[in-house]
């Protein structure tokens with residue numbers, strides 16, 4: 024029997040959700056069931072209608088999968104979850120579940136680039152039209168909603184540029200016209216933002232980031248309400264986007280410690296971001312947890328924490344100076360993805376991914392992921408990068 028976690032606090036939920044040790048010889052963790060074929064006990068059993076949680080074929084899931092689905096649904100306050108092999112497949116599965124020929128999609132201008140590509144390069148081929156909108160639109164979204172608008176898709180804060188969105192105001196306007204509201208909740212996770220308490224109907228995750236948390240497995244998740252679960256589970260089945268059991272196991276293993284990791288990411292990121300604010304090389308720090316950030320008021324109202332990823336707009340610098348900065352960092356690795364235990368720094372340029380707004384910063388943008396190292400060492404590392412930059416001046 025899994026435990027009744029109603030009213031329990033997030034740390035407790037993360038520790039106990041989805042586990043049933045006595046169903047697994049007392050083992051604390053649900054094991055990795057590597058299964059394609061699942062044998063029926065008898066002819067009658069083979070013919071019997073199976074419940075959704077009864078394993079019948081590897082792609083349809085096993086207890087390994089159901090465990091993580093339950094944990095993710097519990098921590099987000101969702102009614103159910105579906106796992107996919109990547110964050111991007113979770114996004115595309117959720118969108119396809121609700122969009123058909125002739126429909127209209129509204130998408131925030133700041134969403135993850137490949138989500139945008141799916142809208143502008145793939146579903147447009149099947150007769151779905153997309154309008155991108157300024158993430159600061161708030162209740163003004165009402166003016167963009169058409170009779171055929173089906174989905175309003177958000178991501179707060181936005182990819183690379185970290186704009187907050189007034190999700191409750193957008194959701195109220197969208198629901199008044201019967202639209203489904205989806206948000207990409209990868210940055211905050213279900214621990215720092217509760218999408219369903221703020222008007223969302225679907226939440227998507229790159230579990231690759233904080234849920235897996237160790238820069239190894241790729242994984243995605245969609246969490247849903249009772250009303251949105253049916254179409255999403257159906258689309259998931261039609262597409263065959265099942266996550267692999269070993270990756271799911273790593274996701275479950277990672278998520279058990281997500282609260283302590285996120286608290287530390289937040290503490291370290293705040294320390295590094297605050298230090299950066301005082302640096303002469305820095306024009307702007309894009310981190311909603313800072314009082315100087317334009318999204319701070321909304322973040323404070325709706326979110327309970329901030330994770331370790333933020334943007335830094337530098338003062339104007341040459342390519343040679345940027346090269347010197349990045350190549351002289353020792354602790355910060357240069358790589359895509361984020362959400363692992365280690366720090367990352369990459370150059371970023373979202374200008375090609377904006378159509379409703381214009382990205383015109385004072386200088387080059389860098390994206391930092393602040394890991395679990397001691398923040399004083401990270402600050403010293405960045406200082407070393409800045410020194411190298413000045414030598415190129």
Ligand SMILES: *Cc1c(COP(=O)(O)O)cnc(C)c1O
Nearest residue numbers: 109110111135207209229231242
């Ligand atoms: C990385 C990322 C994704 C995509 O996840 P993958 O697992 O890489 O497919 C989606 N949304 C956001 C905000 C991301 O950062």
